[in-house]
Amino acid sequence: MLFVGMNVQAQEVYNELRKKNMNIVENKEINTTIRHISQFKVDALNYLAIKMQEEMPDSSVNFLDRQAMAMDNYVQLYIKKLVEYNEMPQALQQEMTKMFMETTKDNPLFKDKDKEMVLNYYSSGESLIRFSLDTNWIKAYDIIRKKMAANK
Secondary structure, three states: OHHHHHHHHHHHHHHHHHHHHHHHHHOOOOOHHHHHHHHHHHHHHHHHHHHHHHHOOOOOHHHHHHHHHHHHHHHHHHHHHHHHHHHOOHHHHHHHHHHHHHHHHOOOOOOOOOHHHHOHHHHOOOOOOOOOOOOOHHHHHHHHHHHHHHOO
């Protein structure tokens, strides 16, 4: 019985992240950039849930929760680094952005063959968040934190 409660609680965290970001996307009074960031998060959460259902139906809800939380942390770290690197030379800003982008692309969770779909944000020069949807967010977050620590 305790295990079931843990799964529901974990799913509540995923659902809460999705709900929070959907509310931001739908609120036209919120800054467009913030809404675009939240749209990426919603799309990444939806992709994650659908692909896990299709490809990993026996995985735990806790795994979904951990992936969702790592994705949110990854995006937040990226935004933080964008602000920190704002006054640095353009080349360093581009290098940092590329590092974040490549880390998502190089660490797929599902190895999805629909590259056009999973790399939609990644390939879009207009998007602030240019990450792959098919990402093992736990692994990517761990890798990028180590890379950022090494670059200090």
